Amino acid sequence: TQLLEQSPQFLSIQEGENLTVYCNSSSVFSSLQWYRQEPGEGPVLLVTVVTGGEVKKLKRLTFQFGDARKDSSLHITAAQPGDTGLYLCANSKLTFGKGITLSVRP
Amino acid sequence: GAVVSQHPSWVICKSGTSVKIECRSLDFQATTMFWYRQFPKQSLMLMATSNEGSKATYEQGVEKDKFLINHASLTLSTLTVTSAHPEDSSFYICSAREESGLAGISYEQYFGPGTRLTVT
Numbered sequence: 001t002q003l004l005e006q007s008p009q010f011l012s013i014q015e016g017e018n019l020t021v022y023c024n025s026s027s028v029f030s031s032l033q034w035y036r037q038e039p040g041e042g043p044v045l046l047v048t049v050v051t052g053g054e055v056k057k058l059k060r061l062t063f064q065f066g067d068a069r070k071d072s073s074l075h076i077t078a079a080q081p082g083d084t085g086l087y088l089c090a091n092s093k094l095t096f097g098k099g100i101t102l103s104v105r106p
Numbered sequence: 107g108a109v110v111s112q113h114p115s116w117v118i119c120k121s122g123t124s125v126k127i128e129c130r131s132l133d134f135q136a137t138t139m140f141w142y143r144q145f146p147k148q149s150l151m152l153m154a155t156s157n158e159g160s161k162a163t164y165e166q167g168v169e170k171d172k173f174l175i176n177h178a179s180l181t182l183s184t185l186t187v188t189s190a191h192p193e194d195s196s197f198y199i200c201s202a203r204e205e206s207g208l209a210g211i212s213y214e215q216y217f218g219p220g221t222r223l224t225v226t
Contacts, residue, residue, distance in 0.1 A: 033214070042110075042199045042217035043150070088149060094140060094215070098149045 002027050004089055004097035012103040016078050021100045023089035024071040030092045032072050034063060037086040037099075079104045108134050108204045112218035119190055119225055126186045127221045129200030135180035136202035140215065141173070144197040156183040190225040197222055 005024045013019055023032065031050045035043035047056050049065035049072060056063045060083075062075040076083055079102075087100045109132040119125050129139055137158045142150040154175050155163040162175035174186040183202075187194055201215040 035217075040197075040220065040222070042112075042201075042220045045214060045216065048214055094152050096149045096151075101147075 002029075002091055002093065002095055004091060004095060006087075006089060006097035006100050008100060009098065010101045010103075012105065013079055015080055015104055015106050018075065018077050019079060019102070020073055020075045021087060021102070022071065022073050023097055025091070026070070028069045029065075029072075030069075032065060032069075032092075033090045034072070034074055035088045035090065037088060038084075043086075043088055076102075081106045108202070108216040110200065110202050110216045110218040112198075112200055112221050114221060115219065116222040117224070119223070121191055121225055122189055124186055124188045125190055125223060126184055127198055127200075127223075129183045129185070129202070129218050131181045131202040131204075131216075134202070134204045136183075136204065137180060138203045139177060139183040140201045140203070141175060141183075141185050142199045142201070144199060144220075146197075150199060153185075158183075187223065190223070192225045195223055195225045 002025055007022050033048045034046045036046055037043040047063045052067045052069045054065040060077045064073045081104045084104050088096050090096045111130045111132055113128045117125055139156040141153045143153050144150050152165050153168045156175045156177040158177045158180055164170045172188055177183040197220050199217055199220040201217045203215045
């Protein structure tokens with residue numbers, strides 16, 4: 001079973017700040033997905049990355065897949081309170097990381 | 107986008123009773139659905155894969171006789187928690203994989219809103 005490590009585990013920042021969070025594994029991902037989950041709701045798919053070195057943008061969110069396809073990062077520019085939530089990465093075998101709890105203070 | 111619904115949103119039941127949770131894909135057909143459990147402040151743990159027209163595949167450590175899964179149609183899977191105990195209290199989430207492309211292969215799954223189960 002592929003282990004997915006996410007870091008940091010918790011992050012609390014002020015509105016307007018930038019942040020980067022990570023998803024790492026010791027083995028290669030065939031594909032990797034990022035989700036955001038709000039309390040009491042199911043996860044919502046943000047992006048799927050497949051190709052090493054791939055960069056995808058979703059408004060203020062930038063997702064990068066490592067060249068070796070063993071890691072991925074999510075960068076949020078000018079964070080807003082609406083970005084608050086649990087950010088999860090998952091592999092194609094439906095294994096999830098433990099998640100990153102992000103809190104953006106107004 | 108693809109929509110998955112769950113019913114009920116929350117349920118409270120007494121210890122020893124059984125509870126059924128429904129998962130529906132509303133605007134697409136899903137030959138495969140997945141059931142997860144999530145404890146507070148923890149990640150999702152895959153419990154089982156539900157296959158339309160065949161038996162579900164359970165993850166290691168998940169009791170198939172306790173968590174009964176039925177996937178009778180391409181849009182509906184049900185999870186029944188039998189003889190529920192307080193330790194079964196959790197957030198249960200289903201997801202459905204939308205098959206796409208000529209090869210019928212999709213990397214993406216869509217999640218339902220979850221069902222909060224509390225066993226007293």
